[in-house]
Amino acid sequence: MNESTPEYTLTRKKGMRRVWLRVVADGSLAVSAPYSMSRSTIDGFVRAKSGWIEKRRSLITDLPPQLEAGPEAEQLKAWIWEQLDELMPMWCERMGVDVEPRVSLKIMTSRWGSCNAVRRRVSLNVELGRRGRDALEYVLVHELAHLFESNHGLGFYAIMDRHLPDWKARRAALRSLQKKPQR
Numbered sequence: 411m412n413e414s415t416p417e418y419t420l421t422r423k424k425g426m427r428r429v430w431l432r433v434v435a436d437g438s439l440a441v442s443a444p445y446s447m448s449r450s451t452i453d454g455f456v457r458a459k460s461g462w463i464e465k466r467r468s469l470i471t472d473l474p475p476q477l478e479a480g481p482e483a484e485q486l487k488a489w490i491w492e493q494l495d496e497l498m499p500m501w502c503e504r505m506g507v508d509v510e511p512r513v514s515l516k517i518m519t520s521r522w523g524s525c526n527a528v529r530r531r532v533s534l535n536v537e538l539g540r541r542g543r544d545a546l547e548y549v550l551v552h553e554l555a556h557l558f559e560s561n562h563g564l565g566f567y568a569i570m571d572r573h574l575p576d577w578k579a580r581r582a583a584l585r586s587l588q589k590k591p592q593r
């Protein structure tokens with residue numbers, strides 16, 4: 411997926427004339443669009459609405475206080491790097507990624523991670539350091555899957571199912587943690 415397009419689940423509907431966007435209770439984005447509309451047109455529409463999406467998300471999800479640069483963020487980064495030392499080579503081998511992508515850890519407000527398959531770069535949200543190893547592993551596998559499949563199509567989910575059969579439960583846990591901050 412294009413780095414700047416917010417992630418969404420797409421439903422195609424008969425008789426629709428335009429695109430509908432809805433931010434659902436867990437903060438995820440649901441998009442409905444006519445069958446005839448191309449994926450890139452829909453992506454463009456979603457990108458154009460990213461400001462609105464952010465606003466809706468901040469209204470309906472009760473996120474923990476936004477992480478800021480500082481000692482806590484540095485501690486979380488150190489923990490993530492430690493986990494990645496083990497997780498990255500393990501998952502690259504399992505998934506057949508021959509050259510490990512470069513990773514950067516960033517404080518991000520709207521996503522858990524991103525992947526630029528062409529530049530072989532993966533970004534992970536420092537916030538994952540607060541969410542535990544299972545969550546970090548899920549996001550890592552998700553981003554590595556994007557090295558093979560750029561969109562969230564059937565091929566993408568087939569990779570997730572094959573390598574991390576419980577990925578849906580991990581994603582749900584990540585979302586429920588979003589709704590119930592620890593403090």
Ligand SMILES: [Zn+2]
Nearest residue numbers: 411417552556
């Ligand atoms: Zn993705």
